[in-house]
Amino acid sequence: MSTHENTASASTGAAAAAQKAKAPGDPVGIAILGHGTVGREVLRLMEQHRDALEHRIGGPIEVRGVAVSDKEKHRGAVPEELLTDDAMTLVQREDIDLVVEVIGGIDYPRRLLLAALNAGKSVVTANKALVAAHADELAAAADAANVDLYFEAAVAAAIPVVGMLRRSLAGDQIESVSGIVNGTTNFILDAMDSTGASYDDMLKEAMDLGYAEADPTADVEGHDAASKAAILASLAFHTRVNYDDVHCEGISSITAEDIAAAKLAGQTIKLLAICERFRDEDGKEYVSARVHPTLISREHPLASVDKSYNAVFVEAEAAGRLMFYGNGAGGDPTASAVLGDIVGAARNKVHGGRAPGENTYANLPVADFGRVPTRYHIDMEVVDRVGVLAELSTFFAQRGISLKTVRQEELNGHARLILVTHTAREEDLASCVEDLKTSESVRAVKSVLRLYSEENSQAES
């Protein structure tokens, strides 16, 4: 278990003086780093809605530089006097108040944004990988300089989960956050569910339609979702959860048979990022974040999220169940989130004040995956003779795991046995499956899937 001992660097949210407001009428100077799909759309919308944005901010804004790696490629599309390939100089320039990062990657934008923050610029970034890996360092720099660090677009693009967790639910206690936060994998799983086709065929379809990249690894293996899980858990539990703390499994081993079996049982399979607060047998409170394919009842609001849509489901002590649904990726939705952040950060430059930032005061221990409460759905071929069920049940009973449902079907010459457990420790469940595999009564463990269950969270207990 990695209990973070980072109290020293954790922002306490303690009072820092408000940012000094700019002189009235003095435009907020903006630097845009990157001119890809999102950067272009941000620039276009800023130009198109110039008057509206000025009203909403309470003062004018002005784009004063656009940094790209190759000026030749963007010449014509960006006014010549704005174009630069020297991002490091741009972010520290006197006339820049606000730096907007839409480049991607980790190391290079990290250096740029730290330089910007250290120079007293507020920062808006859409970079989930960077935030998941280095939020603490960036937040510390923002705190030290008394400026803002916004990253709404880093999770689920236009779905305002960051603002919701930071502000709207700031008076509540969040018990769990479960989300479909990767559009590519949701497209593939939804297509498998509705057509019955194989993973490989639907991955190919996603590629053909532009929903999956040429190298789809980051999406299909869950790495992208894991970055978002780290960010969501950090915000929800006021505890720093890093990318490396997130247990991560992708969807590439999900078969058409898994989907068909789920369907028969009134369920579907979604790749969920699950962030939970739970109390362990030792009585201590832990948080955890994980990403894995998950069986979920078709009755659950998350189950009906189709195509490449994203959704985030929250359970909070007082608010109860909330869900937020929308476009989780794409140039326009990402630009919408970036622009919302620009308005917020620019408002604070105009009016003074600071947005709520990283706040890891709770500093709860982040549980190793083995300790996390999960539920298993196990599909096996077993030999067809008396006493098999009793023998296999013993593996579970020995570890104090109770079975919720047991279904046995005759097949030709052997039997199919489907076990659904109640909630237990992940490591105990995993050990049971190892035991099952070694049993001579088990011909094959066909599939092991975790079940989504509100039984996991404290909200229900």
Add this chain to the structure above:
Amino acid sequence: MSTHENTASASTGAAAAAQKAKAPGDPVGIAILGHGTVGREVLRLMEQHRDALEHRIGGPIEVRGVAVSDKEKHRGAVPEELLTDDAMTLVQREDIDLVVEVIGGIDYPRRLLLAALNAGKSVVTANKALVAAHADELAAAADAANVDLYFEAAVAAAIPVVGMLRRSLAGDQIESVSGIVNGTTNFILDAMDSTGASYDDMLKEAMDLGYAEADPTADVEGHDAASKAAILASLAFHTRVNYDDVHCEGISSITAEDIAAAKLAGQTIKLLAICERFRDEDGKEYVSARVHPTLISREHPLASVDKSYNAVFVEAEAAGRLMFYGNGAGGDPTASAVLGDIVGAARNKVHGGRAPGENTYANLPVADFGRVPTRYHIDMEVVDRVGVLAELSTFFAQRGISLKTVRQEELNGHARLILVTHTAREEDLASCVEDLKTSESVRAVKSVLRLYSEENSQAES
């Protein structure tokens, strides 16, 4: 048409100086007005999460007074030294920084909150009727005193629609907001849909289960939803839309037959608050807000919102389609929203700065209902003879209204004719229905329902 000419009083969002931050460590003094279901829960949660709230705010808060109308009734539940029946004195007291209003009603809380704002206190209110009727006056007082006016709980309780429209989508252009914003009517319509029962029976059930009040008028006739529609439209379009601007029809005339017919057509009936931006034939841009029972496809995310849940569906230019779902009423969810606002307002007292407030710079004309684009679903009994359809179609053609679908069924001796129109002006559609009623070919117009259609909004056109 009521084009508001309220530019003078409209807040422009122009820079006001930041609120002065309190001295470090000096608690934010809070007055709670009201100690009913919500007030009690707010107090309980503030006590239970005292440490967490202090961390999130960045400084301590202290409840310094609870105003009730009858002290005897609350003695014991509230510390004696906090209890007062003189709310007017409390809200102006030197040691109060923030006034939280959870009384309800209009005139009395209006006087209290204006006094509080004029005395330089920030205000958090859960009072939709008050905000829908007097947001402009309250916002002007908050602007003049340079303090905050928060009202997240006034619309859909714990679903953070106010924050989402004010902040998260602040960089986007909102085309439409459509919501199920009244839990009572959604419970009744959902129960009618799933059981086939009558309106009266399901209203009685809602009363028995505590989902409807003894006098359900405000809910079932749509008045509650209309207040929320006014607030949503004002926020979405940066234009003051008042309660009186909202066209409002309730659900009491919806029959089991209407629901059954909707079901057959793959639809259901929801009471929707619909706020839209549209361009009229005159080329001018208008906004509108209305509440009425609406036929909606079962495929639409709003159709699956069951029981007493609320949901708000937003279409924005860049963000695309977003939906927010959750508990729209009840003590706990309302308290969650109130507490989120308390954290925000207290943060600004601690750190300085001001939240985005009323901002009606766009000041678009609010269209009379007759001008609004709608679609009709008309169910009639007509005489069964040649030429009837041609005759009745003429009523529509004369007004330039095209029919999307026409379905004719033989009944014994006469015919049933179901017409679904494309989008047209409400007043033209209504005139057509009047014409149909006078035609000798029409035996009875059985039902006229408006259809939810994304065809109405500019997003699709």
